Amino acid sequence: xxxxxxxxxxxxxxxxxxxxxxxxxxxxxxxxxxxxxxxxxxxxxxxxxxxxxxxxxxxxxxxxxxxxxxxxxxxxxxxxxxxxxxxxxxxxxxxxxxxxxxxxxxxxxxxxxxxxxxxxxxxxxxxxxxxxxxxxxxxxxxxxxxxxxxxxxxxxxxxxxxxxxxxxxxxxxxxxxxxxxxxxxxxxxxxxxxxxxxxxxxxxxxxxxxxxxxxxxxxxxxxxxxxxxxxxxxxxxxxxxxxxxxxxxxxxxxxxxxxxxxxxxxxxxxxxxxxxxxxxxxxxxxxxxxxxxxxxxx
Numbered sequence: 379x380x381x382x383x384x385x386x387x388x389x390x391x392x393x394x395x396x397x398x399x400x401x402x403x404x405x406x407x408x409x410x411x412x413x414x415x416x417x418x419x420x421x422x423x424x425x426x427x428x429x430x431x432x433x434x435x436x437x438x439x440x441x442x443x444x445x446x447x448x449x450x451x452x453x454x455x456x457x458x459x460x461x462x463x464x465x466x467x468x469x470x471x472x473x474x475x476x477x478x479x480x481x482x483x484x485x486x487x488x489x490x491x492x493x494x495x496x497x498x499x500x501x502x503x504x505x506x507x508x509x510x511x512x513x514x515x516x517x518x519x520x521x522x523x524x525x526x527x528x529x530x531x532x533x534x535x536x537x538x539x540x541x542x543x544x545x546x547x548x549x550x551x552x553x554x555x556x557x558x559x560x561x562x563x564x565x566x567x568x569x570x571x572x573x574x575x576x577x578x579x580x581x582x583x584x585x586x587x588x589x590x591x592x593x594x595x596x597x598x599x600x601x602x603x604x605x606x607x608x609x610x611x612x613x614x615x616x617x618x619x620x621x622x623x624x625x626x627x628x629x630x631x632x633x634x635x636x637x638x639x640x641x642x643x644x645x646x647x648x649x650x651x652x653x654x655x656x657x658x659x660x661x662x663x664x665x666x667x668x669x670x671x672x673x674x675x676x
Contacts, residue, residue, distance in 0.1 A: 382426065382464075382485075383508045383553060383586055387649075389632030390641055391427045391466065391487075392420030393592060396450045397434045408450070414457045421463045424642035427485060429634060430454050430478075431468030435489050435563070441517065447474050455481040466510070470494035472501045479505045487588075487634075489563065490514045491541040499548045506551060510588055511541045513560035524564040531576045534559050539583055556631060557585040567596035574621060577628040586631030591621045593636055619644045629655050 382389065396413045407413040417428045432450035433442050451467065451474065458465050459482025466485035467478035472495045475486045484507060491511040492498045502509040513534045515524040527533045538557050545555055559573045559580055573580075574591070581587055591597065597617040598608035609617075615637045622633040623644050635641045 383556060383631075385426075385631070388626045388630070388645055389426045390424055390638055390645070391429050391588065391632055391634040392417070392423070392425030392638045393634060393636045394420065394428050394430050394454070395434070396430060396432050396454055410453045410457065413454045414461070417454065417458045417463055417465075418461055420638050423639040425638045426632070427464050427466045428458060429466045429468050429487055430458070430483070431487075432474070433469065444471050444473055447471065448477055452477055452481050455483050459483070466508075470498070472497035476501045476505075479507060484508070485510065487558075488512065489558075489560070491538070492545065493541070499545055499550055502545075502554065503548060503550045506554065508554045508556060509545065509550065510556045510558055511538065511545065511585075512558035512590075513538050513541075513563065515564040521564045525566050525569065527569065530565065530569040530572050531579050534573060535580050535583065538580065542583060542585060552584075555585050556588050557583060558588040558590055558634075561589075561591050562594045562596065567599050570594070570596045574625065577625060577630060581629050587625075587629070588632050588634055589622060589625035589630040590634035591625070592618045592634060597621070615640055623648055627653065627655060 394407060394413060394417050396407050398408050407416050417430070420428050430451050432447040447469065455465050455467065455478050465483045466487045467475055467483040468487045468489070469475050469478065470488055470490040475498060486502055486507060487510040488498055489512045491514050493514055542555055542557065546552060557580065561570045561573060565573070577587060593611045593614045595608065597614045598611065601609035601614065601617055603609070618635060618637060619640050622635060622641055625633060626645065627648070633641060
């Protein structure tokens, strides 16, 4: 999947949560048949990847054990792979990632950036697969207490730079690394907006950037009704498309979304205008190693 990582066209990753408690669609795709049907539909709608997750990472979510997570995701990964759907596995556990890769997954999407399980780097290195390193400070129940920054963009950049350097140090190939600023993970709404508007500072690390704002609570807060009640998750599609498109325009490599067709349609309109990506294409950016080295020296 090296070509996907270095793709010059925007990549759309479709969300497929096979959990009973995810913040947006918990329980809808807990059945294998329903999950596979939805994954096939996401692919048909234009998703380059379908991101399969078996453990909710919403704030306050309870953890599940590796056996439960594996039982949820592996049948879905196998069936989607058999149907010709490229799959990424959304997990923080090395053993789950390794099993999912063996079942046909082609990308590891790790919301902990390798911090939750030190063995994840070995799994990714040995599989030689793309690895999404998200900015992370702790598990779901600790998110709010960890959302303290002097300069959220500078600190997220520094901490992501450390994760990139750590991956390179154990032999993960630099053309396999993708970063994610972790919107909503130990971030306030204000932090999320600052990160969204300063993406080029993160792109300076030299890695492709995945932007994952889909249906998140800060969009619900922005769209709150007259009584201050946040907009429900199902009413955040337009806001998700708008912020995803702005991220692509700023240079993001890809976006992770629930509403694939709406996002793909909006991207088609944007691309038809010939508008440039302000951050350039992956080929025009500094090397990953150079970017991470600069960060470590700071």
